[in-house]
Amino acid sequence: MGSCSSHVARIPDVDQILRETGFSQASLLRLYHRFQALDREEKGYLSRLDLQRIGALAVNPLGDRIIDSFFPNGSQRVDFAGFARVLAHFRPVDEEDATIRDPKQPEPLNSRMNKLRFAFQLYDLDRDGKISRNEMLQVLRLMVGVQVTDEQLESITDRTVQEADEDGDGAVSFMEFTKSLEKMNIEQKMSIRILK
């Protein structure tokens, strides 16, 4: 924790980040402090090791994948902008935002679609835009763990894919994924209040 100043101006590119992510200044500042706390060697960026050091994440079944989601495109470092960008997906959806948003601008990062995209990428490791049966199986295996046998897992996977798969290609595309979740209140499930 090298920085003594709590002024938001110390954050590089702060305006752009604020615009992209939609965080309030206070939240962004909090995130910056957290970023600095995680970045023990004060490199200015986070590596995978830094994130892996978070104890609770290590026992999270999806820990690795969550960490990977911070490092898009195979990069090994994430700077603060990237960090904030990922976390912006979890900003609670403000209903007023939706109405006053300028339709020409790109969707805010915490829109429902973007939240779903974020979740989708946790499944879709090879980034081919579809969750294949194998990818689904792997995620299931991660979450359900050793409690069930492989065969059960496979039947569950099959059923899951069947339920969502509409065009019969044996994989769940992003649209099918969103459709299967249309009734779910994603905005609430994937929002963290403190990131308001």
Place this chain on the structure above:
Amino acid sequence: MAFRSWNWLLWLMAFACSEASSYVNESSNSTAQLAPDAQFAASSSDPDERISVFELDYDYVQIPYEVTLWILLASLAKIGFHLYHKLPHLMPESCLLIIVGALVGGIIFGTHHKSPPVMDSSIYFLYLLPPIVLESGYFMPTRPFFENIGSILWWAGLGALINAFGIGLSLYFVCQIKAFGLGDINLLQNLLFGSLISAVDPVAVLAVFEEARVNEQLYMMIFGEALLNDGISVVLYNILIAFTKMHKFEDIEPVDILAGCARFVIVGCGGVFFGIIFGFISAFITRFTQNISAIEPLIVFMFSYLSYLAAETLYLSGILAITACAVTMKKYVEENVSQTSYTTIKYFMKMLSSVSETLIFIFMGVSTIGKNHEWNWAFICFTLVFCQIWRAISVFTLFYVSNQFRTFPFSVKDQFIIFYSGVRGAGSFSLAFLLPLSLFPRKKLFVTATLVVTYFTVFFQGITIGPLVRYLDVRKTNKKESINEELHIRLMDHLKAGIEDVCGQWSHYQVRDKFKKFDHRYLRKILIRRNLPKSSIVSLYKKLEMKQAIEMVETGILTSAALLTPYQPERIQGTKRLSPEDVESMRDILTRNMYQVRQRVFRSLVLFTVSSQAAALLGLENRELAVSCQTLSYNKYNLKPQTSEKQAQEILIRRQNTLRESMRKGQSLPWGKPVGTKNFRYLSFPYSNPLSARREARAAESTDDDGIDPGLQPLMFRAHPRAGSLQERRQTQAMIPMKSFHRGEKALSFSYRSNSSWEEHAGWGRRDVIRPKPLFYAVDEEYESGEQTEEETSATGSRWIAQHRHS
């Protein structure tokens, strides 16, 4: 349909008349009673005494007789209510119960009959109230409850307090106005009245909500309020009664008030604590009841009741105790008890609570029509007005505050609905009725006012809330209907917890995670029999499949070999040949777990269906076996062979449904297995009696390519002609599913036909046959004839019948 419902209504009237006549009879009978007695006495001295051939002794049975009649009448009314299917949309069931009660009350009043003393303080609190609370606690959806627990506690607790004191104080001020003639009602009495009238009973409303499928959060808030409200108002009531007993208002010092508040907290928390302890004890005991499953419901009920009584002994809140007990117990008991016990518990609980509720409502109706009323326009009207005003105030202010802290704020619409759902019910009526007359000289006024408020809210608000919800277009629920949702919700939970860790903040997802870990590590080991951690995804999956299976059976869907056959292509990798050790260990497990005198019972446990997946699933490893035994526990302790067979059929059907679905998708199986393996193992069924054995034998012979469960035999026979070429048979079989799928599964029939023809083309790869082995599954690739299987079966005495399929 309307005609039938008219029939029912007529019946109901007839029944009511019979009740009336019974009342009339009893008064005449009691007089007639004396005559034979006198006669008997007189004639005892007479050498040839006459024994009356026909006597009536109504007094002896009066109380149980009338209570039973009431309950039956209410049940008939409920049947009639639901038969006429427009009614449940219009009004909640409580309206109906009140009407029936009023009817009975009218009859009783009209015949000048003295109604049996159903309602007095001890009977109400000891017998009528606990079942109702137990049922609402047991069927509470725990996860949403605990997610919203902060808001619920805040709203229910503070709301009850605000309402009670608000109404009480406002009424006190009204009473001060000389013109109304209410000057003798002092502050304490007003406060007490306020506390009892604020006891909301929105259970009636919940039925409407469920039907309108409002969103879970709203449902939960109201449910939580219903749950906690009774407890809180009874606690308040008791405290205030204690205060009243101190006779003079001036004697009450601030110390007493503080003591009252402290008492409030202690009573609440103490009750919950007791409930949790008893819940754990009963969960622990159910761990050992596998051999005497008949006492499992008994344990559940007795322990809950005991928690209530124990808490009441110490003047703690029995209601909160029994609620906490039910919530705690449910999680562990559900896993420990057998399926039949679970069903018994569920239904018995519902039955008990509905009986209690009925009795209370009837009593309410009975006391409406009577002479113990006192009408005072001012008091009653102001009561009504203040109830609404204070409820509005408490809703809007409390939610305004709690919205600041929620991720999911309640909109004004939601809040309005919550305000509008403040329907009073039996709770407040009972409390009013039980006011001690000595302390409350104007008890009749209170009772009347309570009745008016209850009637008004139940009828007016109860009837209009349905349309209101629809009109306001309250956000609908998104109950999990599919396994996809379950999976994704899980993923999102983990994701959210993970991201919160990254952000470095503490939140209640982490609390929940921690609790779950603690639960898994310690509690489950102690409290759950043979602790096999069950994933909720797996249990949901099984539940969904079961549900589908049941639906299919209900719509009379036949299974046919056509469904089963296209399986050959994909298959599981590896052979599933069992090694003798596996067989042996599985047999051990079976015998250890399931052996019962009626072996047929557990045979049916292992009904597996068609796909090799299923067989593998239920198969190879011991652990898996144990898991399947555990999860198929609905069969495990089944004491009735026929139900187990039915369930076996269901599993079969469900499997076949999965297969069918996969066929529907145009692919043979999404199992992704290499083509060319063949096993279809199907499971076979035990036959419970020679008759069905014969049937099965017939089935085995004649329907050689229908590997269908003999239990479905009747259907099958009806549908499939016995003879016929393979082709034809297949066509017919393909036809049947089409017919049954009138429920609108799209293109299913089409794909059936195409699939069946495809099969014909591809040919039947091989025949699969199950060698009758002592275990339930067998994988085999040789061909055996059906006749042979039967002989073998009887020969080996294994009682497993194998079915086979051949191409």
